[in-house]
Amino acid sequence: KNEVEQSPQNLTAQEGEFITINCSYSVGISALHWLQQHPGGGIVSLFMLSSGKKKHGRLIATINIQEKHSSLHITASHPRDSAVYICAVIDSGGSNYKLTFGKGTLLTVNP
């Protein structure tokens, strides 16, 4: 069974701070998603990556396949970044390509 662990569970920051959210998983994967969920339920896919690093605006995602670890960084955080961030891995065991999710990290950025 592929477990996905995220840390921290909750994170409070001041506007402008650099944020790091971590995700660790236990088995081989095809790829990893970082998702953002705002209050009310809407989910947006931020990144999908299988190696290296991706950057979009103030967001940076990295993955280390050998260490089974990924990080999501937010530079110059802003109150509008307040949301739940969810890591999801695509388990490639056999022919299944289903997503397994972490429990999420609740980020609150105060002005």
Added chain:
Amino acid sequence: KAGVTQTPRYLIKTRGQQVTLSCSPISGHRSVSWYQQTPGQGLQFLFEYFSETQRNKGNFPGRFSGRQFSNSRSEMNVSTLELGDSALYLCASSLDRTYYEQYFGPGTRLTVT
């Protein structure tokens, strides 16, 4: 391009009833996945459909079923509802498999009383 749409957005049912939820993917997307989100369990994968065929299934009882039509629209059905089925049900579409970018719908909030 229109996003993923789900209907209805909110639903209240009583125990023992059945419910059908609908999902219309982004035009051109052939894969539709369904997820359940609860405060206790978080997000869990239900099933994935591609070209009218179920490709993957999560660890849910047989009361949860789904189908996909030739236009890629998908429905999921839950029979004999239980209180624990109260959840946000999300669908997501992608071009092909789940290792492509997933686009999520707004979800259907189901309350079972």
